[in-house]
Amino acid sequence: MPVVSFEHVDVIFGPNPTVAVDMLDQGKNRDDIFAKTENLVAVHDATIDVQEGEICVLMGLSGSGKSSLIRCVNGLNKITRGHLNIRHKDTLIDLATCDWSTLHNLRTERISMVFQQFALMPWRTVRDNVALGLELSGVPKNKRHQIVEEKLALVRLDNWADKFPRELSGGMQQRVGLARALATDADILLMDEPFSALDPLIREHLQDELIQLQKDLKKTIIFVSHDLDEALKLGNLIAIMEGGKIVQIGSPEDIVSNPVNEYVAQFVASMNPLKVLSCASLMRPVETLENDDRKTNSKIIDPKNQTICTLDDQGRLQKVTHSGNDISMISFKEDLDLKTLPKGTIVTADADTPMRAAVEINFVVGLPLPVIDRIGKLIGVVGNKEIFSTILGKTNKKKSMV
Amino acid sequence: MNWTPDFLLEKIPFGKWVKFFVDGLTDNFHQEFRIFSDSLEWVIQGTIMSMAKVPPLILIVLLCILAYWLHRKWVLTIGVAGAMLLILNLGYWEQTLQTVALVIYATLVSVLFGIPLGIAAAHRKWLFTAIRPVLDLMQTIPTFVYLIPTLMLFGLGMVPGLISTVIFAIPAPIRLTYLGVTSVPESLIDAGKAFGASKRQLLWKVELPHAMPTIMAGLTQCIMLSLSMVVIAALVGADGLGKPVVRALNSVNIAMGFEAGLAIVIVAIVLDRILKQPEGKEYIGG
Numbered sequence: 001m002p003v004v005s006f007e008h009v010d011v012i013f014g015p016n017p018t019v020a021v022d023m024l025d026q027g028k029n030r031d032d033i034f035a036k037t038e039n040l041v042a043v044h045d046a047t048i049d050v051q052e053g054e055i056c057v058l059m060g061l062s063g064s065g066k067s068s069l070i071r072c073v074n075g076l077n078k079i080t081r082g083h084l085n086i087r088h089k090d091t092l093i094d095l096a097t098c099d100w101s102t103l104h105n106l107r108t109e110r111i112s113m114v115f116q117q118f119a120l121m122p123w124r125t126v127r128d129n130v131a132l133g134l135e136l137s138g139v140p141k142n143k144r145h146q147i148v149e150e151k152l153a154l155v156r157l158d159n160w161a162d163k164f165p166r167e168l169s170g171g172m173q174q175r176v177g178l179a180r181a182l183a184t185d186a187d188i189l190l191m192d193e194p195f196s197a198l199d200p201l202i203r204e205h206l207q208d209e210l211i212q213l214q215k216d217l218k219k220t221i222i223f224v225s226h227d228l229d230e231a232l233k234l235g236n237l238i239a240i241m242e243g244g245k246i247v248q249i250g251s252p253e254d255i256v257s258n259p260v261n262e263y264v265a266q267f268v269a270s271m272n273p274l275k276v277l278s279c280a281s282l283m284r285p286v287e288t289l290e291n292d293d294r295k296t297n298s299k300i301i302d303p304k305n306q307t308i309c310t311l312d313d314q315g316r317l318q319k320v321t322h323s324g325n326d327i328s329m330i331s332f333k334e335d336l337d338l339k340t341l342p343k344g345t346i347v348t349a350d351a352d353t354p355m356r357a358a359v360e361i362n363f364v365v366g367l368p369l370p371v372i373d374r375i376g377k378l379i380g381v382v383g384n385k386e387i388f389s390t391i392l393g394k395t396n397k398k399k400s401m402v
Numbered sequence: 403m404n405w406t407p408d409f410l411l412e413k414i415p416f417g418k419w420v421k422f423f424v425d426g427l428t429d430n431f432h433q434e435f436r437i438f439s440d441s442l443e444w445v446i447q448g449t450i451m452s453m454a455k456v457p458p459l460i461l462i463v464l465l466c467i468l469a470y471w472l473h474r475k476w477v478l479t480i481g482v483a484g485a486m487l488l489i490l491n492l493g494y495w496e497q498t499l500q501t502v503a504l505v506i507y508a509t510l511v512s513v514l515f516g517i518p519l520g521i522a523a524a525h526r527k528w529l530f531t532a533i534r535p536v537l538d539l540m541q542t543i544p545t546f547v548y549l550i551p552t553l554m555l556f557g558l559g560m561v562p563g564l565i566s567t568v569i570f571a572i573p574a575p576i577r578l579t580y581l582g583v584t585s586v587p588e589s590l591i592d593a594g595k596a597f598g599a600s601k602r603q604l605l606w607k608v609e610l611p612h613a614m615p616t617i618m619a620g621l622t623q624c625i626m627l628s629l630s631m632v633v634i635a636a637l638v639g640a641d642g643l644g645k646p647v648v649r650a651l652n653s654v655n656i657a658m659g660f661e662a663g664l665a666i667v668i669v670a671i672v673l674d675r676i677l678k679q680p681e682g683k684e685y686i687g688g
């Protein structure tokens with residue numbers, strides 16, 4: 001069961017949203033409606049289910065309605081039509097209709113938010129900023145203090161507690177924002193472009209920190225981003241928005257290998273594949289590999305027909321031969337030392353092996369990487385051709401589109 | 403040939419209406435106004451009397467301590483001491499106390515009504531639209547014009563002086579409070595709301611702390627504006643440094659005029675320097 005589910009949510013700003021709703025039903029588009037009635041359709045017909053512990057990323061160009069949608073979750077924006085259900089202590093709360101005290105409870109216990117411009121109170125010290133949510137819900141002072149220290153340690157800012165926000169760098173300020181959001185122990189975290197205002201290096205650093213924290217915290221996170229690299233890196237589920245509508249929703253692999261239209265394809269073309277892709281979306285699947293005529297259960301994995309994988313009856317990888325000679329085989333691990341790797345060794349990767357690692361190994365050993373699943377079945381191969389075509393943005397699907 | 407139509411020649415009895423209104427008030431509520439006026443007069447005179455009981459030197463020392471505590475600057479503290487001793491030497495100590503009392507009460511009243519009104523206007527667009535022309539009027543209408551009705555309603559003394567001063571000074575705290583509260587960044591309001599702030603918590607924990615420097619500027623302005631009214635307040639019988647100035651004017655007494663004028667200037671400068679926000683300390687407390 002999803003924790004947060006958006007059901008056909010419309011968000012309309014303007015003097016008379018109900019008129020705009022009728023016009024939407026008549027099939028009028030957003031520009032017409034704005035021209036005729038000055039009502040702005042910020043979100044139209046958004047449906048997403050976010051499961052517990054998942055990171056759902058809303059992605060799109062600026063003005064596509066991402067903020068308008070995420071702000072419905074904690075009631076900062078009014079839902080013009082549709083439902084937004086949040087599972088809360090065995091009941092479902094619909095944000096479109098709930099009363100103020102329910103909303104208040106959600107905001108103090110269940111949902112917290114991290115903002116793009118940090119939104120820290122400049123007159124409060126770091127410590128008091130982190131304490132904001134606790135203070136507003138009436139947590140007594142000494143308890144507050146203890147929680148704040150704990151959260152500051154979590155974001156590694158314990159030595160900065162008595163400083164003011166303006167004395168901190170941008171990255172540190174956003175860590176304060178994160179600590180503030182974590183302080184109330186809310187398990188739904190809304191993050192509206194939290195890292196967009198930061199330098200690229202700091203941004204990546206904070207993304208890594210978030211991934212690290214999420215391993216322990218297992219929050220349900222809704223994250224807004226205009227950067228596909230970031231979305232792919234963080235998200236389990238990505239919803240791509242264009243002009244107020246969700247045009248595609250799916251897993252990172254799904255988005256990359258199956259862009260539904262030109263808009264999504266353009267995002268995919270401009271991403272940096274080294275940073276975000278793994279072997280799963282990079283590899284040539286086993287079904288498309290050619291069999292070696294001379295032997296049963298063997299697949300040719302290089303273009304010169306020299307490297308051959310021998311499989312058992314279940315399709316598990318048994319051995320690899322190169323020009324008829326058996327070659328030694330090791331499996332990829334994160335701490336694998338590439339310098340000591342002899343040329344001509346086969347390194348097997350798994351679906352999650354990052355593209356960067358696959359490229360590096362391929363470069364060192366000069367052989368393609370067989371990709372195997374958890375029980376050792378060969379599922380695909382990553383060689384020069386796959387790497388080059390991915391870097392050039394020429395996967396099969398996209399070639400047919402462009 | 404007369405091209406002006408007849409109905410334009412017929413004078414609108416605007417002045418008469420105002421007179422009628424003020425007459426109505428004096429006739430019907432004479433008693434009430436007098437009671438109000440007398441009790442306020444009693445409070446203000448009481449304050450002046452108790453201040454006058456303290457030896458001047460002790461008051462000066464206390465003021466210096468305050469100046470040093472706020473700014474930590476020796477030059478400023480010594481300057482304050484020198485200035486106050488000069489007033490004492492010129493012989494205007496008592497009048498200075500009276501003026502200071504008037505300024506304090508006028509500021510108190512202005513702030514007490516002005517800050518809540520400024521906040522209310524910041525939250526309600528219609529209210530701001532409604533009071534804006536009134537504020538403009540209060541600041542532009544020549545002071546002498548409303549001296550007459552205040553005199554009629556409240557009699558001669560400190561109280562009509564206080565009322566006139568308040569009319570002149572109260573727009574400052576209203577406007578600056580409005581400005582401070584409306585200029586709170588939307589993102590901070592959102593943050594407050596997102597963490598569950600009620601309307602009241604939003605006001606006390608987000609809006610007011612953010613607006614505080616601006617509100618303090620309004621307070622300072624209010625004090626200075628009140629001080630600039632001393633001479634006019636003296637015309638309706640308010641005691642203070644304005645009285646010797648008016649007397650000097652009537653008797654063409656250059657010496658007295660300049661001495662009293664100098665005392666007013668000294669009080670203004672001392673107040674300004676003490677009240678000025680220390681630089682770089684934009685956010686105090688919160």
Ligand SMILES: Nc1ncnc2c1ncn2[C@@H]1O[C@H](COP(=O)(O)OP(=O)(O)O)[C@@H](O)[C@H]1O
Pocket residue numbers: 013014040041042060061062063064065066067068069
């Ligand atoms: N409070 C508001 N009032 C009126 N229009 C708004 C408001 N908030 C957002 N919009 C409009 O809605 C559209 C979508 O904005 P937004 O959701 O902020 O996009 P994004 O976050 O994807 O950049 C924009 O055209 C924006 O101008």
Ligand SMILES: [Mg+2]
Pocket residue numbers: 066067068192193
């Ligand atoms: Mg946005």
